[in-house]
């Protein structure tokens with residue numbers, strides 16, 4: 001991944017819309033998430049999961065972590081203007097994530113094959129790596145959303 005000087009475009013990356021379950025300010029579970037673009041590809045940032053996201057008391061819920069991984073992977077693609085959905089998501093938990101713990105994240109495209117892109121997301125705490133996620137994202141046409149009765153409220157989100 002490039003490590004050229006950071007360009008902060010967090011406003012364009014998160015929130016991508018107000019009612020997003022993970023990043024939207026209207027969500028009661030909004031995750032503290034600040035994503036930045038270090039160069040041409042990939043993103044870096046900070047993430048904090050709090051008491052609203054716990055499973056075992058004091059420890060972030062694995063499902064909440066997976067949602068954050070999906071969000072970060074998606075942000076890598078939307079900043080490139082890719083219209084996609086997540087087809088598959090795997091999350092490896094190397095160590096517990098404590099609620100309130102500030103994590104750093106980095107994410108990049110690992111491979112592109114036809115319509116399929118694999119995005120890797122790594123989360124690390126002060127003691128080192130805690131989570132590695134892989135999202136298989138598939139490019140879709142605008143009709144993927146319009147045939148579901150969804151209009152510009154969705155299609156306009158891509159390419160921001």
Ligand SMILES: CCCCCCCCCCCCCCCC(=O)SCCNC(=O)CCNC(=O)[C@H](O)C(C)(C)COP(=O)(O)OP(=O)(O)OC[C@H]1O[C@@H](n2cnc3c(N)ncnc32)[C@H](O)[C@@H]1OP(=O)(O)O
Pocket residue numbers: 016070071072073074075078084085086087088114115116136138140157158
């Ligand atoms: C909605 C987003 C809003 C975003 C707003 C903008 C802002 C964004 C910010 C980011 C933050 C949010 C990021 C959330 C992102 C989601 O959460 S998206 C919502 C959850 N995901 C879905 O709803 C997807 C549901 N599934 C589907 O719609 C369809 O199965 C798919 C994925 C479009 C694929 O169907 P298809 O277009 O008919 O394509 P198909 O030929 O079946 O598959 C294409 C290729 O992918 C492979 N493939 C498909 N599924 C799989 C799988 N599960 N495992 C392995 N391979 C697979 C196929 O084998 C095939 O491979 P090749 O033969 O080409 O080698």
